[in-house]
Structure formats: C-alpha cells, structure tokens
Amino acid sequence: MGLRSRIIGTGSYLPEKVLSNHDLESMLDTSDEWIRTRTGMSERRVAADDETSSTMGVEAARRALKDAGVKAKELDLILVATGTPDMLFPSTACIIQKEIGAVKAVGFDISAACSGFIYALSVADQYIKTGMYKKILVVGTDLLTRFLDWTDRSSCILFGDGAGAVILSAEDNGDKGILSTHIYSDGTYGGHLYLKGGGSSGRLSHEAIDSKENLLKMQGNATFKIAIRKMVEVVGEALAANGKVISDVDILVPHQANMRIIKAVGEGIGLPPEKVFVNIEKYGNTMAATIPIALDEAVKEGRLNRDDLLLLVAFGGGMTWGSALVSW
Numbered sequence: 189m190g191l192r193s194r195i196i197g198t199g200s201y202l203p204e205k206v207l208s209n210h211d212l213e214s215m216l217d218t219s220d221e222w223i224r225t226r227t228g229m230s231e232r233r234v235a236a237d238d239e240t241s242s243t244m245g246v247e248a249a250r251r252a253l254k255d256a257g258v259k260a261k262e263l264d265l266i267l268v269a270t271g272t273p274d275m276l277f278p279s280t281a282c283i284i285q286k287e288i289g290a291v292k293a294v295g296f297d298i299s300a301a302c303s304g305f306i307y308a309l310s311v312a313d314q315y316i317k318t319g320m321y322k323k324i325l326v327v328g329t330d331l332l333t334r335f336l337d338w339t340d341r342s343s344c345i346l347f348g349d350g351a352g353a354v355i356l357s358a359e360d361n362g363d364k365g366i367l368s369t370h371i372y373s374d375g376t377y378g379g380h381l382y383l384k385g386g387g388s389s390g391r392l393s394h395e396a397i398d399s400k401e402n403l404l405k406m407q408g409n410a411t412f413k414i415a416i417r418k419m420v421e422v423v424g425e426a427l428a429a430n431g432k433v434i435s436d437v438d439i440l441v442p443h444q445a446n447m448r449i450i451k452a453v454g455e456g457i458g459l460p461p462e463k464v465f466v467n468i469e470k471y472g473n474t475m476a477a478t479i480p481i482a483l484d485e486a487v488k489e490g491r492l493n494r495d496d497l498l499l500l501v502a503f504g505g506g507m508t509w510g511s512a513l514v515s516w
C-alpha cells in the first residue's frame with residue numbers, strides 16, 4: 189500500500205480585532221443586510237499593525253505542532269500557502285522556519301491564492317509518498333486587509349485576516365490519510381482576481397499607489413460563476429478517483445468565499461447542508477487560510493471522527509482550484 193500522509197495535528201490563529209458589517213456601514217455605502225444575504229458574512233478579523241502573514245502563521249504552526257505532539261526540530265519541510273507574503277523574498281516559509289526553530293526543515297512558499305492550502309497539501313503529499321520527507325508543516329496564512337481598496341464595496345467587505353496549519357506525518361501501509369489531491373490552473377482568467385502589490389509588473393510609485401494599482405482587484409460575478417462550476421467538477425473527480433460516491437462523504441470543508449457559492453457547490457454535488465462546515469459568518473474570506481482554520485474548528489468541535497471521509501475543495505485567483513479527499 190505504501191506511504192500515506194496523515195494529518196496528525198491542526199491549529200489556527202485569528203487576530204483579535206473584529207470588523208463587523210455594522211462597522212463597514214459607517215465606512216461605505218453598504219448594509220449589514222446586503223452583506224449577510226449576498227455573502228453570509230457578519231464579521232471578519234483585522235490584523236494589528238505589528239502582525240504579518242508570518243506572525244499569524246507562526247502562531248497557527250505552534251498550535252498545530254502542540255496538537256500533534258511534534259517538535260519543530262523534527263520537521264523536514266515547511267510549506268506556506270500565501271498570496272500576501274511578508275516580502276517578495278525571503279519566503280514567508282523561511283521566516284516561519286526561523287521563528288519556530290525548525291532547524292532541519294527546508295521551507296518554501298506556494299502561491300495559488302485561495303486554493304493555496306490544497307496546492308500545498310498536494311505538494312506535501314508527493315514528498316511523503318516518495319519517502320523523501322516524514323514530517324511536514326503546511327500553513328495557510330493571509331493578511332488581505334492591508335491590500336484592500338476600502339472604497340470598493342464590492343471587494344473590501346469580503347476579506348479578513350488569519351492563519352491555519354496542519355502537521356502531516358508519513359504512515360506506512362495505513363489506510364488513513366490523504367487519499368488523493370487534484371489541482372488545476374487556468375491563467376487565461378487571471379484578470380478576474382489579482383493583487384499586484386509590489387510585484388515586478390509595475391514600479392511602486394506614488395502615482396501607482398494614489399491610483400490604487402497595488403490593491404486587490406476582483407470581478408466578483410465572473411469569479412463566482414466559474415468557482416461553482418470548477419469546484420463541482422473537481423469534487424466529482426476526487427470521488428471517481430477513489431471509487432466513492434457523494435453519500436460516502438461525512439464532511440465537506442470548503443473554501444469560505446461566499447455562502448451562496450458554498451450552498452451552490454453543496455447542491456451541485458448533492459451533499460446535504462448539515463455535512464458542510466461553514467464559519468464564513470465569523471471570518472469572511474481569509475484566502476489560503478480559510479480551509480485550515482475551518483478544519484481546525486471542525487476538529488475542535490468534534491465534527492470529525494476516526495474513519496470519517498473528509499472532502500476539501502477550493503477555488504481562487506490564478507484562476508486555481510483543487511480538491512483533496514482524506515480518510516480521517
């Protein structure tokens with residue numbers, strides 16, 4: 189049967205500061221009612237000035253390590269999924285490696301926006317299956333609130349900050365763990381959702397900043413439609429690859445971008461709402477962090493039992509999408 193990647197610990201971190209829909213009402217032409225009915229969100233978290241993607245990731249990583257009973261120095265690899273790295277380089281993974289004291293681990297970042305955590309799980313799983321690494325830390329961390337146009341009501345209301353992490357361990361001949369991952373990209377739709385930030389496509393001039401070129405841009409409605417179609421497709425692929433049907437799935441932990449997207453995906457794949465884990469009302473869209481934060485909460489709430497079949501699915505900028513099927 190060979191080697192399998194088992195999730196042996198989870199952890200998450202959310203900044204303390206809460207930004208509610210009512211707070212947004214005083215900043216923009218919007219309403220709590222519109223945001224709740226169109227997105228399912230009530231509030232989101234905002235990082236403090238001294239927090240970064242790495243500081244949030246470090247906290248989530250420490251909690252996951254503790255949960256797994258693994259020491260940082262035992263880690264072989266650190267993968268950090270983020271679209272908002274601390275800097276262009278060094279990687280956020282290297283910063284986290286230093287902070288937690290993972291002296292023997294190699295670290296690198298994975299850029300796949302909201303699908304980043306599933307991409308990182310997929311990469312980690314390949315390293316474990318080949319026998320190259322045994323203990324891997326996978327972090328999803330994003331600090332979007334520093335890159336939002338707070339005058340654009342169609343995008344700024346959607347995002348929040350946070351981090352989540354899991355520890356993967358190589359298990360020999362077990363039937364538990366990651367059964368499959370399927371990941372996809374289509375760069376032709378890259379213009380639907382992007383964040384130039386301080387990237388090399390433009391100089392970070394005063395003019396660029398004044399015209400908000402460095403901030404997140406999104407065509408929400410177009411993204412919405414592709415997201416539903418692609419997530420339904422990639423769930424079907426995960427099930428078929430493992431000889432499973434949707435009624436075998438015990439819990440779906442989807443990317444939390446919009447409650448209407450989550451509902452449409454649930455209906456599209458034929459999974460009843462009680463099997464879908466949702467926490468979007470509290471945190472909004474934390475990009476690469478939504479799935480590991482939700483997974484950590486699902487575990488801590490006792491929603492996952494041994495032998496449960498767990499399905500993860502995401503869609504995001506790139507465009508990128510993917511699914512993972514896990515025997516818990």
Ligand code: UT7
Binds near residue numbers: 341343346381475503
């Ligand atoms: O993480 C993965 C990537 N991201 C996503 O998957 C996000 C996908 N998109 C979405 O979640 C939705 O498209 C939004 C929530 C962003 C927008 O919802 P929508 O149903 O697609 O609305 P819309 O963009 O078609 O806009 C409908 C109306 C517009 O007014 P008019 O032109 O009909 O008069 C907007 O101006 O809603 C208006 N609107 C708002 N009204 C109050 C847009 N944002 C707001 C707002 N408050 N915050």
